[in-house]
Every structure is written in structure tokens, then in C-alpha cells.
Amino acid sequence: MQKQEKIVQMFNEIAPSYDKANRILSFGIDITWRKRACNYVLKNYDKTDLNIIDVACGTADMINIWQQEALKLDKKISKIIGIDPSEGMLKIAKEKYKKVTFIKAFAQDLPLENESADIMSISYGLRNVVERKKALKEFFRVLKKDGLLLILEFSKQEKKGFLSFFRDFYLKNILPILGGFLSKNKSAYEYLPNSIDHFLSEQELAKELQEIGFKIVKINNFSFGISSMFVAKK
Numbered sequence: 001m002q003k004q005e006k007i008v009q010m011f012n013e014i015a016p017s018y019d020k021a022n023r024i025l026s027f028g029i030d031i032t033w034r035k036r037a038c039n040y041v042l043k044n045y046d047k048t049d050l051n052i053i054d055v056a057c058g059t060a061d062m063i064n065i066w067q068q069e070a071l072k073l074d075k076k077i078s079k080i081i082g083i084d085p086s087e088g089m090l091k092i093a094k095e096k097y098k099k100v101t102f103i104k105a106f107a108q109d110l111p112l113e114n115e116s117a118d119i120m121s122i123s124y125g126l127r128n129v130v131e132r133k134k135a136l137k138e139f140f141r142v143l144k145k146d147g148l149l150l151i152l153e154f155s156k157q158e159k160k161g162f163l164s165f166f167r168d169f170y171l172k173n174i175l176p177i178l179g180g181f182l183s184k185n186k187s188a189y190e191y192l193p194n195s196i197d198h199f200l201s202e203q204e205l206a207k208e209l210q211e212i213g214f215k216i217v218k219i220n221n222f223s224f225g226i227s228s229m230f231v232a233k234k
């Protein structure tokens, strides 16, 4: 099995316990990161009538947050689509949001028209996309001119201090045991810290985005650098 297929298979296996494990392992703090990020994007996008695509949507956590934050800011979402290659994750997403359109597809090969989206998001998903550059090019193709891309991701820590020691200890020693217990799949939760270690630094990701043609609007850190937010404009 190819690396990308194995990753999707792993998400199929952990899908039934994904939401519960996510909330417990992040102490619910990921919800705050998601809300702050969506709020920032909506405030910095002029139009009020929006077409939003959430890629690597998983069990659709971002769908709800986009809708809540848009409501707060008096913005209308005319269309919101969730995309993910994992049938297991999409099954849970569809049970949660019966009226939302979900499409089974890879980020690097989106079945979407050119310049059709106002906003695209990918939260904690880009690390799993083996053909990452191809996917970033796809986001650029699908976004309208001036459209915004939101990336939420765990960043690779370059500065080593007490907090990064604590974070690494949690990710490498505690999370695999807790995640393994909650999902009955320890290797999936060993994959998380490894995939963060092998991912890009903030500067490297910013450079890749710029090489494709994006303009960086904002890079922000949440909770002492545990999670990073990138907002880029086409």
C-alpha cells in the first residue's frame, strides 16, 4: 500500500473515536483555535455572501465553526462543502450535518471548478497530504481572485525551550498512550508527533505558499506555538 493510502486507511480506522479523542487530547482547546482563525478570516474578507470549501474536513469540525462565526459577523454562507478521502471520517461528518455536501476526494486532485471558492480551509490536514505542493496549487486554482486560504496546523518547533520540551513530552509520551487507549489504535497516535516532526516550519510553509503565488496575510501562533494559523490570499 502506498504511503497516502496507508494514511487514509489509518483515518478510516480511528474515525469512530476521532471526535471524542480529539476533545480529550486537546483539552477542548482546539475549538478556541478554530474559532479565532475562522473569525479572523471572515473579518478580513470583504464579501458577505460566501462559498466555503473545507478540505481534509474529517468529521466536519470546521463546518460548524464556519457557520457559527459567519452568523456572529452577519455573513451569509451560500454554499459550504467538506472534502476528504476517508470514507470513515465522511460517514461521521454526514451523520452530523445532513444538509451539507461532502465529497470524497484528495486535496491534490479537487473535483472543483477554477475560481469557484471565496474561502478554503484545511485544518490539521496538510501534514497528511503526501503531494502537498500539488494540493497548494489546487487551492490556488479553485480560489477566486482575492480569495483566502486558511491553514491550521501543528508547527514544527524551531526554538527549544521549556514549553517546547513539555509539548514534545506530551506529544511523544502521553498522547500515544491516551490516544491509543481511546481509539484502540496506538500507532495512529504515534504517527501524530512523527508527522509534526517531518512537517515544514512556519517559514518553510510561508515560502512554499509564496512560490505558488499566494500573498501571506497573517501567520499567528496559538497556545505558546502549539498550533499555527496561516492566512494567505490569492
Ligand SMILES: C[S@@+](CC[C@H](N)C(=O)[O-])C[C@H]1O[C@@H](n2cnc3c(N)ncnc32)[C@H](O)[C@@H]1O
Residues within 6 Å of the ligand: 004, 007, 008, 011, 055, 056, 057, 058, 059, 060, 061, 062, 083, 084, 085, 086, 089, 105, 106, 107, 108, 122, 123, 124, 125, 128, 129, 130
Ligand atoms: C487530523 S484529521 C483533521 C480533520 C479535520 N480537518 C479536523 O480539523 O478535525 C486529517 C484529515 O486529513 C485527511 N487526509 C489525509 N490525506 C489527505 C489528502 N491527501 N487530501 C485530503 N485530505 C486528506 C484524513 O482523511 C483526515 O480526515
